[in-house]
Amino acid sequence: MGEHTSVTRRAVDEVKAMIASGRVGPGERLPTERDLSARLGVSRSSMREAIRALTTLGVLESRHGAGVYVTALRPADLLETFSVLAEVSQGETLLEVLQVRRMLEPAATALAAARASAEDLDRIGSLLERMEDAPDTVCADTVTADLGFHQAIVASTGNATLAAINDGLSSRTFNARVWAGHREAGLTAKLAEDHRRIHEALLARDPDAARAAATVHVLRVERWLRADLSGGG
Amino acid sequence: MGEHTSVTRRAVDEVKAMIASGRVGPGERLPTERDLSARLGVSRSSMREAIRALTTLGVLESRHGAGVYVTALRPADLLETFSVLAEVSQGETLLEVLQVRRMLEPAATALAAARASAEDLDRIGSLLERMEDAPDTVCADTVTADLGFHQAIVASTGNATLAAINDGLSSRTFNARVWAGHREAGLTAKLAEDHRRIHEALLARDPDAARAAATVHVLRVERWLRADLSGGG
DNA sequence: AACCCGAAGTGGTCTGACCAATCTTGCACT
DNA sequence: AGTGCAAGATTGGTCAGACCACTTCGGGTT
Numbered sequence: 001m002g003e004h005t006s007v008t009r010r011a012v013d014e015v016k017a018m019i020a021s022g023r024v025g026p027g028e029r030l031p032t033e034r035d036l037s038a039r040l041g042v043s044r045s046s047m048r049e050a051i052r053a054l055t056t057l058g059v060l061e062s063r064h065g066a067g068v069y070v071t072a073l074r075p076a077d078l079l080e081t082f083s084v085l086a087e088v089s090q091g092e093t094l095l096e097v098l099q100v101r102r103m104l105e106p107a108a109t110a111l112a113a114a115r116a117s118a119e120d121l122d123r124i125g126s127l128l129e130r131m132e133d134a135p136d137t138v139c140a141d142t143v144t145a146d147l148g149f150h151q152a153i154v155a156s157t158g159n160a161t162l163a164a165i166n167d168g169l170s171s172r173t174f175n176a177r178v179w180a181g182h183r184e185a186g187l188t189a190k191l192a193e194d195h196r197r198i199h200e201a202l203l204a205r206d207p208d209a210a211r212a213a214a215t216v217h218v219l220r221v222e223r224w225l226r227a228d229l230s231g232g233g
Numbered sequence: 234m235g236e237h238t239s240v241t242r243r244a245v246d247e248v249k250a251m252i253a254s255g256r257v258g259p260g261e262r263l264p265t266e267r268d269l270s271a272r273l274g275v276s277r278s279s280m281r282e283a284i285r286a287l288t289t290l291g292v293l294e295s296r297h298g299a300g301v302y303v304t305a306l307r308p309a310d311l312l313e314t315f316s317v318l319a320e321v322s323q324g325e326t327l328l329e330v331l332q333v334r335r336m337l338e339p340a341a342t343a344l345a346a347a348r349a350s351a352e353d354l355d356r357i358g359s360l361l362e363r364m365e366d367a368p369d370t371v372c373a374d375t376v377t378a379d380l381g382f383h384q385a386i387v388a389s390t391g392n393a394t395l396a397a398i399n400d401g402l403s404s405r406t407f408n409a410r411v412w413a414g415h416r417e418a419g420l421t422a423k424l425a426e427d428h429r430r431i432h433e434a435l436l437a438r439d440p441d442a443a444r445a446a447a448t449v450h451v452l453r454v455e456r457w458l459r460a461d462l463s464g465g466g
Numbered sequence: 467a468a469c470c471c472g473a474a475g476t477g478g479t480c481t482g483a484c485c486a487a488t489c490t491t492g493c494a495c496t
Numbered sequence: 497a498g499t500g501c502a503a504g505a506t507t508g509g510t511c512a513g514a515c516c517a518c519t520t521c522g523g524g525t526t
Contacts, residue, residue, distance in 0.1 A: 004486095004487095006509075006510095007509075007510065007511095008285075008509080008510085019321075020321075032475085032476065032477085033476075033477065034476085034477095042510080042511090043510060043511045043512070044511090044512085044513095045278055045281075045509095045510070045511065045512085046509080046510060046511080048278075048282065048477090048478085049281065049282060049285045049509095051477095052241075052282045052285050052286055052289075053285055053286070053288075053289045055286075056285075056286045056289040056290060056314075057289060057314055057317055058317075059317070059321070062477065062478090063476090063477080063518090063519080064476080064477050064478070064517070064518050064519075065475080065476055065477060065478095065517070065518035065519035065520075066475095066476070066477080066518080066519055066520075067475095067476065067477075067519095068476090068477080073321055074326075075318060075322070075326060075329065078317055078318045078321065079315070079318060081289075081290055081314045081315075082312070082314075082315065084290055084291075084292070084311055085308060085311045085312060085394070088252075088253075088292075088306060088311065089308070089394075093307075093308060093393075093394060096308065096392045096393060096394035096395065097394055099392055099394075099395065100337070100392070100394055100395050100398060103336055103337055103340040103341070103395075104333070104336055104337070107336040108336070159329045159332055159333070160326075160329060161318070161322075161326060161329035161330055161332075161333055162329065162332065162333050162336075165333060165398070237517090239478075239479095240478075240479065241478080241479085265506085265507065265508085266507075266508065267507080267508095275479080275480090276479060276480045276481070277480090277481085277482095278478095278479065278480070278481090279478085279479060279480080281508090281509085282478095284508095295508065295509090296487090296488080296507090296508080297486070297487050297488075297507080297508050297509070298486070298487035298488035298489075298506075298507055298508060298509095299487080299488055299489075299506095299507070299508080300488095300506090300507065300508075301507090301508080
């Protein structure tokens with residue numbers, strides 16, 4: 001009958017409670033591992049496992065020799081674990097991820113067209129140039145610029161939560177595959193065209209055009225993935 | 234100069250590699266903690282911390298006395314950590330979360346209108362009745378039915394990734410606050426009306442109507458939250 | 467005042483032991 | 497032979513204490 005809660009689980013909950021109740025705020029330092037384990041009546045090993053769990057969740061951060069700190073608790077901190085999905089996913093799940101991006105990116109791009117600052121637009125523009133500068137190299141730089149281009153757009157909506165989620169859905173390895181695939185099919189130009197269209201819509205501050213351009217782009221990637229999965233998958 | 238990677242970190246990467254390379258597949262059992270620690274040349278404590286990290290991420294699952302297993306690696310497994318965001322978030326971030334839901338739920342509801350099976354519609358209908366049966370009680374049952382209603386809709390899109398993300402964005406405690414708030418403002422009826430409208434659109438298999446109904450619903454919640462934050466914060 | 471260094475504090479790792487839940491084996495009983 | 501249960505083996509959970517590696521900070525030197 002006894003509710004056998006694991007000792008470590010209890011420790012995790014205690015620390016969570018400390019944060020939720022405001023006893024320790026974002027950025028502040030926690031008591032020593034040895035202190036905490038003594039207070040909560042658990043061994044240091046169990047305390048460390050609890051801390052490890054909260055570190056993995058992005059709630060805590062350990063600094064060797066300096067102490068354990070609460071993170072800023074910003075969405076980006078808590079959603080870092082999110083990227084595991086895009087990393088591990090394959091086949092069908094990858095299509096599902098793209099379907100979600102098909103819902104988010106057009107809306108986000110439209111929002112960006114209305115909200116982006118002049119500096120945002122500058123950065124987005126320079127990333128676009130970096131992509132077009134090296135059209136023959138499939139190298140990491142192109143992929144980085146591509147990822148940065150879309151991340152910069154989503155970030156310029158001012159919604160950090162949205163940006164963190166969208167980043168998590170965009171994995172580097174997947175993008176690299178797309179670029180390689182497009183090169184084969186000779187569609188790199190189409191990709192560049194998509195990006196230019198999106199950029200122009202942002203400069204024109206035209207949400208509708210931005211939404212349409214983003215939709216076209218995601219659909220193109222989705223169609224490619226579908227063909228890739230049924231073909232060479 | 235040496236790249237001092239933490240021992241535990243290395244253990245985490247090793248196990249990740251074992252899974253990525255297919256040496257152990259979803260649902261399969263890992264070697265013993267003692268075995269693993271010996272093979273990787275780390276102590277059992279460090280090995281346990283590595284396992285704890287991967288357990289937190291939803292990649293592994295420990296069963297006392299039985300062994301450590303790889304999860305099914307379904308999106309729902311990997312996105313369980315996601316709910317921490319909705320739990321911990323407050324104020325501004327909560328608005329950001331709602332803005333993301335404003336992008337996802339209308340699209341998801343429209344998709345559900347096209348894809349939901351007869352059984353899905355039955356379940357959604359019965360959850361709607363459960364909400365309307367007890368309009369005077371703010372009790373847990375109402376909130377549960379509310380959460381279940383929306384989750385059932387998103388789940389009936391057939392996109393497990395989408396469902397897992399949307400679930401993560403809907404926290405129980407937040408919904409409870411909304412229901413309480415709506416009771417104060419006497420807007421419980423409006424909520425019920427929203428839900429009925431959504432349900433009818435699904436039954437009519439009308440994606441446009443479903444999208445509109447879902448948009449109205451999320452906007453209503455968002456407007457309430459805005460007022461709540463500036464008022465009784 | 468600026469710099470250097472060492473002691474104290476703190477997280478990181480290791481060892482070995484014991485507890486608790488589960489699984490396996492094999493004997494006794496029907 | 498088949499069934500059921502009990503004892504042992506297996507495996508994760510917890511604990512204790514020790515030592516290492518890094519950071520911090522203050523006293524001493526230049």
